[in-house]
Amino acid sequence: xxxxxxxxxxxxxxxxxxxxxxxxxxxxxxxxxxxxxxxxxxxxxxxxxxxxxxxxxxxxxxxxxxxxxxxxxxxxxxxxxxxxxxxxxxxxxxxxxxxxxxxxxxxxxxxxxxxxxxxxxxxxxxxxxxxxxxxxxxxxxxxxxxxxxxxxxxxxxxxxxxxxxxxxxxxxxxxxxxxxx
Numbered sequence: 001x002x003x004x005x006x007x008x009x010x011x012x013x014x015x016x017x018x019x020x021x022x023x024x025x026x027x028x029x030x031x032x033x034x035x036x037x038x039x040x041x042x043x044x045x046x047x048x049x050x051x052x053x054x055x056x057x058x059x060x061x062x063x064x065x066x067x068x069x070x071x072x073x074x075x076x077x078x079x080x081x082x083x084x085x086x087x088x089x090x091x092x093x094x095x096x097x098x099x100x101x102x103x104x105x106x107x108x109x110x111x112x113x114x115x116x117x118x119x120x121x122x123x124x125x126x127x128x129x130x131x132x133x134x135x136x137x138x139x140x141x142x143x144x145x146x147x148x149x150x151x152x153x154x155x156x157x158x159x160x161x162x163x164x165x166x167x168x169x170x171x172x173x174x175x176x177x178x179x180x181x
Contacts, residue, residue: 011082012157016137018077018165019155023106023133025073030055031110048114052107060099065092068160078161084142084154098151105129 034052037045064071069080069089081098083090090098105128112125136145142154 011087011142011154013143014079014155014157016143018079019136019143020133021165022071022073022077022079023102025076026059026071027106027109029072030059030106031113034110035114049107049111052110053103056103056106057096057099060103061092061095065089065095068158070158070161074155074158074161076162076164078158078163078165079155080158080160081153081155084152090151090153094151094153098147098153101132101147101150102129102145105132 030052033055034048037048037051060071064074064081067075069082074080081090081095082088083094108125109129112122115122132146134145136143136148139145142148144154148154
């Protein structure tokens, strides 16, 4: 007797570019909040790192848990995070596991961006985030990054949201038509 694994249901796939934009919106919000506490001193500011971590957890765990699987960036681009097997919003423990991994990559990105002018080798701090998220490009079936595979979550399209990407496309098309006239 063999045990067959039942494939997960077919969820609407999200393009990698939309995921990057949603991450970018969330990252920018958290980075701006934590940068308000930054100083002109060289090196790593521990208060800034602490504020970044707390703001990341609030935005990407508490807000997602209370907002049907959507952070601000995912809400702006009509996406949500779900558990693969059950198809519902992950519990707090699953979200904490998922966001601890991606949050560390985001923190290293923030440190790299803050120190890149003084130390160009800080660009290497982006590698863990690139490796983590780069696996979503190679996964053709579920498009899961490493943090999604570990937490058994998936990013899917949602009907609820602001549709920022569609609104920007329409605005650019209108702008192009007006320029051609």
